[in-house]
Amino acid sequence: MLKTFSFALVLMSLPLVVFAQAATARFDAGSKVFRLDGGNASYVFGVNARGELQQVYWGGRLGATDSFPQAMPMREWASFDSSYSNTPQEYAGWGAGLFNEPALKVTFADGNRDLVLHYESHTETANGFDVVLKDIARPVFVTLHYSIDPESGILARSATIENRGTDAVTVEQAAAAAWALPAGHYTLNYLTGRWAGEWTLNQETIHAGARVLESRRGSTGHQANPWFAIQAGEADEEHGEVWFGALGWSGSWRITVEQDQLDAARVTGGFNPFDFGYGLKAGEKLQTPVFYGGYSAHGLGGASRLLHRYELEHILPRTQATAGQAAPKVRPVIYNSWEATEFRVSEAGQMALAEKAAALGIDRFVMDDGWFGQRKDDHAGLGDWYVNQEKFPHGLKPLIDKVHALGMDFGLWVEPEMVNPNSDLYRAHPDWVLHFPGRPESEQRNQLVLNLARADVRDYVLGFLDKLLTENDIAFFKWDYNRNWAEPGWDQLPASEQKRVYVEFTRNLYGILAELRKKHPNVEIESCSGGGGRVDLGILRYTDEVWPSDNTDPFDRLSQQDGFSYAYTPQVMMAWVTDTPHWLNKRTTSLSYRMLSSMQGSLGIGANIANWTPDEAALAKRLIAAYHQVQPTIVEGDLYRLISPRNESAFSATQTVSRDKTQSVVFAFIHSTQKGHVFPTLKLKGLDPAAEYALTPIEGKAREGTPAAASGAWWMNHGLDFSEDFRGDFQAAAFRLDKK
Numbered sequence: 001m002l003k004t005f006s007f008a009l010v011l012m013s014l015p016l017v018v019f020a021q022a023a024t025a026r027f028d029a030g031s032k033v034f035r036l037d038g039g040n041a042s043y044v045f046g047v048n049a050r051g052e053l054q055q056v057y058w059g060g061r062l063g064a065t066d067s068f069p070q071a072m073p074m075r076e077w078a079s080f081d082s083s084y085s086n087t088p089q090e091y092a093g094w095g096a097g098l099f100n101e102p103a104l105k106v107t108f109a110d111g112n113r114d115l116v117l118h119y120e121s122h123t124e125t126a127n128g129f130d131v132v133l134k135d136i137a138r139p140v141f142v143t144l145h146y147s148i149d150p151e152s153g154i155l156a157r158s159a160t161i162e163n164r165g166t167d168a169v170t171v172e173q174a175a176a177a178a179w180a181l182p183a184g185h186y187t188l189n190y191l192t193g194r195w196a197g198e199w200t201l202n203q204e205t206i207h208a209g210a211r212v213l214e215s216r217r218g219s220t221g222h223q224a225n226p227w228f229a230i231q232a233g234e235a236d237e238e239h240g241e242v243w244f245g246a247l248g249w250s251g252s253w254r255i256t257v258e259q260d261q262l263d264a265a266r267v268t269g270g271f272n273p274f275d276f277g278y279g280l281k282a283g284e285k286l287q288t289p290v291f292y293g294g295y296s297a298h299g300l301g302g303a304s305r306l307l308h309r310y311e312l313e314h315i316l317p318r319t320q321a322t323a324g325q326a327a328p329k330v331r332p333v334i335y336n337s338w339e340a341t342e343f344r345v346s347e348a349g350q351m352a353l354a355e356k357a358a359a360l361g362i363d364r365f366v367m368d369d370g371w372f373g374q375r376k377d378d379h380a381g382l383g384d385w386y387v388n389q390e391k392f393p394h395g396l397k398p399l400i401d402k403v404h405a406l407g408m409d410f411g412l413w414v415e416p417e418m419v420n421p422n423s424d425l426y427r428a429h430p431d432w433v434l435h436f437p438g439r440p441e442s443e444q445r446n447q448l449v450l451n452l453a454r455a456d457v458r459d460y461v462l463g464f465l466d467k468l469l470t471e472n473d474i475a476f477f478k479w480d481y482n483r484n485w486a487e488p489g490w491d492q493l494p495a496s497e498q499k500r501v502y503v504e505f506t507r508n509l510y511g512i513l514a515e516l517r518k519k520h521p522n523v524e525i526e527s528c529s530g531g532g533g534r535v536d537l538g539i540l541r542y543t544d545e546v547w548p549s550d551n552t553d554p555f556d557r558l559s560q561q562d563g564f565s566y567a568y569t570p571q572v573m574m575a576w577v578t579d580t581p582h583w584l585n586k587r588t589t590s591l592s593y594r595m596l597s598s599m600q601g602s603l604g605i606g607a608n609i610a611n612w613t614p615d616e617a618a619l620a621k622r623l624i625a626a627y628h629q630v631q632p633t634i635v636e637g638d639l640y641r642l643i644s645p646r647n648e649s650a651f652s653a654t655q656t657v658s659r660d661k662t663q664s665v666v667f668a669f670i671h672s673t674q675k676g677h678v679f680p681t682l683k684l685k686g687l688d689p690a691a692e693y694a695l696t697p698i699e700g701k702a703r704e705g706t707p708a709a710a711s712g713a714w715w716m717n718h719g720l721d722f723s724e725d726f727r728g729d730f731q732a733a734a735f736r737l738d739k740k
């Protein structure tokens, strides 16, 4: 055994220095320790004796006077794992024998690939620090940006990599941040899926080695979502320690979760290093996305409640109409034409649907695919963003005027980054698509991806969207994106720069969204990618809502919505009521069940309402009105997943409580009553125990003898019982509780 155990760098004798009390971000010059406090969390890191920036602590908030000695590098483990590799660095360069996931890997012009980053300096910023690291010999500088939200304790971390030398440097791997937890027993939670099957929550023990969550697709992807949560030991839905994070990037991304050689957990995330290569010429910089991270002592439920609030208050754009308010405006209840008419849109047909929609109490009418170019099906038209004259002989104005006259605003479907080869745009600019010259161009859904990284393509896309908004009274774009990349070439640039496409494409996407919002401050935008293929904290900075899945089966949606809610607020989770039997699973469900399933998020109707009976229309109208009354509580309140629909549960239930605890809404669903089992008593959560709450059914009945009003303590300790009639297959009930 080649054990050497060198402890030379242990610096126990440094003085402990007391931190000042109130500040959120503090640095102690004696111990070289940085401390960030927010909500119930503290995050501590420091400069160790070698000069590396090392993570020291992340967890529950520490006492105001608690302090730390200078960070101590981890020991060498035998001769095989160096102290450099074992030490949880905040942002480790690949060099000096690093075997764990590096944060940054570069190749210098002379072929040298060794990078060892040491602390150089720092400045204080709003609620945080900018900490500058530098390679021990060469002028590669990295500025690590830290800020902590004083309310939730959620950290926002990113890095700026700068080449201050004269020769080019190629960045082959660049993380936004690395997070670390000490040796322990942990469970990893992550979300995976596929088209029409997004948002599956996976839970597995973290073992030695790495679990890689990623997209190599050029966009976020349906298959994995850039979010993680790590539970300690026995933590569950409402108890125990959870560390969580989400990456704000809508291009190819990677999050690597490792258990290292000393049983510690590490999470490193940022640009996906696969096929990555970003050349930095003298003086150039590369800015990474932001990796957000938080801590909850109240299980996965506590973690998602923190994240939801953070998204509502710090991520989502606020429209002009809501400027100055604490949270973005709740989503209008929409009607969307896709499942009713697909590509067969026409002025008369859409007007007829609009009349039916208005009668239901819908706020926004959205015309989906089919209105432009020579679009009769998915073989043609993408790229040609002029109104189809056969379908709309007088342009969009008559339809928009009609929608307005009916008291709704108007939304329109677009898919700006795509082109069908059968289009005027492709015939004029075949070079505008992502491609490698002389190689086939792989079509999916008969379409190709425009290279949005190009300035001319960006200008074209921004131009036609701006024109649409300028010439028409459009309140909302549903921005779709229906395939992933193939042949990601950018032959306009020299070979050494072509891989910049992975960064510049997404940056231009964000730039266009930002520009449109600036020029048209009232426009609202949905991020859709054949359902939930582009949902992340990057796109949510520029969009108001997302389309979580093309799967609108109300039973499947329950578990999809459950999965979605671990990472994203129900405010952005659009949920349409569509026709039955459902096109995907051929499952037949009642309208009441479909409505309540969708009312868990931001409600919409996507059925062919022209075929609805008067009774169906009356039920939908009543439930839309009931939803309008409680919507802010459902989508902006604190969410408790009382019974998860995962793991083939026969029952499921959620509860949301308004921030001021004056209202709560409960949803309950039965997949199938088996052997006569009654629906379990729901012990409610989050209410004010001393306040009196009146119970009102929205749909369904409470058990006979349930009080009309009782204290929060009663509802939380005794709980809510359901009527014995609440049995059968695909049943749903909903209640509201209002503080008296």
Ligand code: DGJ
Pocket: 338, 368, 369, 413, 480, 482, 528, 529, 530, 531, 547, 549, 550
């Ligand atoms: C995929 C979207 O997810 C659907 O809702 C619909 O807009 C179609 N595209 C239209 O092509």
